[in-house]
Amino acid sequence: MMGGLTRWRPRRVVCTADADHKEQPGCEYVVKYAQGQDGAAALISEIVSHGLLEAGGLPRLEAALVVVSDRLARSYQQTDIGYQVEAGIHFGTRRRTDVFPAPPESYGDLRDPTELVDIWVFDSWLMNIDRATHGNLLMYHASSAAQWSLLAVDQSDCFGGAHEFRTGRYRKLCRERGAAGTFEQLRDRAVLEHGPQAVRQAMDKVANAIGQLNQVMARAPSGWWSAAKVDAQEVAQCLRDRAARLGEIVDIKHWEGLTDGINGGRLLNL
Amino acid sequence: MASTVVASSTYEYAVFQYVREPYATVPVGVALWSQNGDNVYLRFVHADEEVSGLRSGRARQIVRTAAAQVAGWVRQRSLPYLPSGVPPTANAWWRHLASIMEFGVAVSEPLAIDCTRPAEEIEALFEAVVSPTTAEASARLRVDGVITRALGDVAARFETGKALPGFGGKPVAIRRLHRGPTRYVVAEGVNLASERAEEDADALASRLLRVTEGADMPVEFVIGYISSPEGLNGEVVYVDWLQHKLNTRPYDLVRQEQQFRRAATAATAPLQPTLPEVVGSG
Numbered sequence: 263m264m265g266g267l268t269r270w271r272p273r274r275v276v277c278t279a280d281a282d283h284k285e286q287p288g289c290e291y292v293v294k295y296a297q298g299q300d301g302a303a304a305l306i307s308e309i310v311s312h313g314l315l316e317a318g319g320l321p322r323l324e325a326a327l328v329v330v331s332d333r334l335a336r337s338y339q340q341t342d343i344g345y346q347v348e349a350g351i352h353f354g355t356r357r358r359t360d361v362f363p364a365p366p367e368s369y370g371d372l373r374d375p376t377e378l379v380d381i382w383v384f385d386s387w388l389m390n391i392d393r394a395t396h397g398n399l400l401m402y403h404a405s406s407a408a409q410w411s412l413l414a415v416d417q418s419d420c421f422g423g424a425h426e427f428r429t430g431r432y433r434k435l436c437r438e439r440g441a442a443g444t445f446e447q448l449r450d451r452a453v454l455e456h457g458p459q460a461v462r463q464a465m466d467k468v469a470n471a472i473g474q475l476n477q478v479m480a481r482a483p484s485g486w487w488s489a490a491k492v493d494a495q496e497v498a499q500c501l502r503d504r505a506a507r508l509g510e511i512v513d514i515k516h517w518e519g520l521t522d523g524i525n526g527g528r529l530l531n532l
Numbered sequence: 533m534a535s536t537v538v539a540s541s542t543y544e545y546a547v548f549q550y551v552r553e554p555y556a557t558v559p560v561g562v563a564l565w566s567q568n569g570d571n572v573y574l575r576f577v578h579a580d581e582e583v584s585g586l587r588s589g590r591a592r593q594i595v596r597t598a599a600a601q602v603a604g605w606v607r608q609r610s611l612p613y614l615p616s617g618v619p620p621t622a623n624a625w626w627r628h629l630a631s632i633m634e635f636g637v638a639v640s641e642p643l644a645i646d647c648t649r650p651a652e653e654i655e656a657l658f659e660a661v662v663s664p665t666t667a668e669a670s671a672r673l674r675v676d677g678v679i680t681r682a683l684g685d686v687a688a689r690f691e692t693g694k695a696l697p698g699f700g701g702k703p704v705a706i707r708r709l710h711r712g713p714t715r716y717v718v719a720e721g722v723n724l725a726s727e728r729a730e731e732d733a734d735a736l737a738s739r740l741l742r743v744t745e746g747a748d749m750p751v752e753f754v755i756g757y758i759s760s761p762e763g764l765n766g767e768v769v770y771v772d773w774l775q776h777k778l779n780t781r782p783y784d785l786v787r788q789e790q791q792f793r794r795a796a797t798a799a800t801a802p803l804q805p806t807l808p809e810v811v812g813s814g
Contacts, residue, residue, distance in 0.1 A: 359553050362636040367600045371593065396612030396632060401597075403590050410593075 273343065274357060277328055291354035293328050294418065295347045302489035303428035304418035305353045306482045310497070311388050311417030312355075313478035318471035320380050321413050323355035327483065351483045355415065364399040365445055366410050373409035375452035376460045381414045382449050383464035384471075385442035386512050387504050388420040389435055393444040421497070428490050436500040441512050458517040465508050472505045542566070543647035545761075546626050547640045547661055548576065548602075550586055550595055557638065558585035559662045560595045563602075564647065564654045565621045572606045572620045573654040574599070581664035598637035602629070645761050652678075652786045653761050656725035660760030663727040671723060675758065676707060679721045682756055682789045683708070689800040690719055696751070698742035706743070710800045715750040717799040718743065721785060722774075724767035725760035733770035737777040753778050754796045756785040 273295065278288040296302050308325075315322045330349050338347040366372055385393050393399055393414070401410035421427035422435040453460055471478075479494055487494055504511060548561035560583060561576035576599040577583050579592070586592065605611050606620045614628045623642045630639050647653050655674075658664075666674075680687050690708035696716060698704035708719035722736045723729070736755075744751050755774055759767055774782045783792035 359551075359635075362594050362597060363601070365601075367593075367597045371597070397635075400635070408589055408593070 271344070275328070275354065277326070277354065281329065281331070290357040291326060291328060292357050293352055293354035295330070295345070295352045296350070296486065296489070297345055299428050299490055300424045302486045303421075303492055304424035306486050306490055306492060306497075307420045307424060307427055308353050308416075308418050309482045309486075310478055311384075311390070311420045313481050314388065314471045314475070314501075315384060315414055315417070317474040317478055318380070318384060318467035320384060320467065321377070321411065323358065323413065323415055325353070325355050328352045328354040350485065358400075358402070361400040361402045361413060362410075363397050364401050364410075364412065365448065366401060369448055369451050371410050372448070372452075373404065373407050373411050375448070376456050376463070377412040378445060378449055379452050379456070379460045380464040380467060381412060382442060382444040383461060383468060383508070383512055384414070385420075385444050386440070387468050387501070387508055388417070389422045389432065389439050389504075390417065390420045390442050390444075391423050392416075392419045393442060399445070421500075428492060430492075433496065433500060436504060439511075453517050454520065458514060461512055461514055461517055465512070465514075468505055468508055472502065475501060543645050543650060544623060544626070544642040545645050545657060546630075546642055548595075548598065549638050549640070550591060551636060551638050552585070552591070555585070558583060560586060560637065561599060562654065562658050562661050563626070563639075564645075564650050564657060566647075566650070567621055567623060569621055569650075571650070573650050574603055574606065575654045575658040577662060577664055580670065581666050583662060583664050594636040598633070602639075605629070647761055648787050656758055656760045656786070657764070659723070659725040659727070660764040665727070671726065671728075675721045675723050678758055678785045679707060679719060679756055682783075682785045682792045683719065683796055684793050686793055686796045686800065689796075690717075696743050697746040697748065698739075699745035701746060702742075704739055704743050704746070712749075712800065715752055716747055717752045717754060717796070719754045719756070719796055721756040721758070722770075723758040724770050725758050725765050727765075729765055729767050729770055733767075733774060737774055740778055752799050753780045754792065754799055755780055755782040756792045757782050758786070759784050 272292045275291055275293045276288045277291045277293075278285045294305060294308065296305050309327075312322055312325045329351055330347060332349045335347050335349040369375065372378065381393065381399065384390075395416075398414075398416040400413040400415050402413055403409075404411040418424060421432040422439065426432050426435060475498055479498055482494070509515075543564055543566045545562055545564045547559050548563070549557035550560045551557050561574065563572055563574050565572040577586065577595060586595065609620055610616060611618075611625060611628055612632055614625065618625050618628075620626075626639070626642045630641055633639050645657070683690070687708070690710050692708060693705075694709040695703035695705050696709065696718070706718050707721065710717035710719075718740065720736060720740065722732045724733060726732070740751075740753060755778060757767070757771060757774070759765075759771075771782050783789075783795065785792060
């Protein structure tokens, strides 16, 4: 969800719920147009991971499948966007103007630091490789709060990254990959402050999400699976396996030992 | 006012703006650098500065967070998604920054500007572009500081916190006062880069004219001013006005620091006894 030099630059597009655009003025979405096999894999990663975050109860952007007509695809040919937009189904998230990229200026600016623990545990489960990349974790002010809440965005590089996902190397990573690198300093402080129960609560959210895995997997259009040549059943099995080993992946014993070691006190010089 | 040639070079600057759709953006900071230099100078709005359109705590938090992120990128000499090797003094670095700052705070494309001492002129550039309302006490302190630096060693010849009798006998506070045997020398200054430039220039002229009407000895003025880079604040007319009313040439305290100091040195130089006239008797 960013306008810089990403794999392919997302576009801000006004979309309507109906194909003939009678429902004006529509809403602005940030759309990722699928590009080749890796692009299709990235969109599967996006929609599956987004759905699992939703199933786990984590804050996320409002997502939608975006249908590009032949006419719109042709009209892009007259622009200089740098890649070809194909007619078909793509992925978009509703554009929000009330958000700001993490990190916050200080830990104290976080309204609920356990939100970061939740995102880290999900990233670890989903093998997200780039949460700390600028623009992939956004902050917003929930209701009247003066502090930041967190919003996980851009899940296109879960499963070890789109290329690893598409080539099948994610299966090996599924067995070997450890915890994600999600703003470690802030995460460490959050876990130390809120204890290993914050990690366990996040793992419970993963358990809730895995219960809806089949419905979530079904959200990805069949054309994306075939374009990426990724087997949906293997992906589902990977996620189940990692969910079963999640305590080991996030090293829950390490956190329990660390907080036991300080007997409820606080660590200095984090 | 006659133009003066000063040693200057081309710098670039960019303006940070708080974005609050659908309203107009609010300038909240500036960056100043030279493509031939090593340093980037940043100045964002401080907590004690009021800026119209930046009143809420949330808006302030967004700007603070953006400022911290930009300062971090400058310090690390890197930007997300930009290949390494492009330094923050390159315009390409700033164009890329503009492309990634798409939430809450945006930054302009680089703009050329004439500059001689960026570490000092960043302040005046900030005041001209952002126009913060600064507490009067801190504004006064800033002008005092710049005058002290511009005077250098000559500052020791002046007393601070003094007053001279003005029109009608009412005392007039003076920033720097030198009491010579035959005249007073008053060193004063004004910030013409701020949004109060007109008001402050008028106040200074009026205050010093009252001194000339009430002092018990002649008064010589040495006047300095803080300017905005390239006169962005439209202050030339106030410089001319001060010269016209006080009959002395005001000096830019940054770009004409040496001339200001020389004028203060000459005005406060001890009197030299003249050689006695010798008449030949032969």
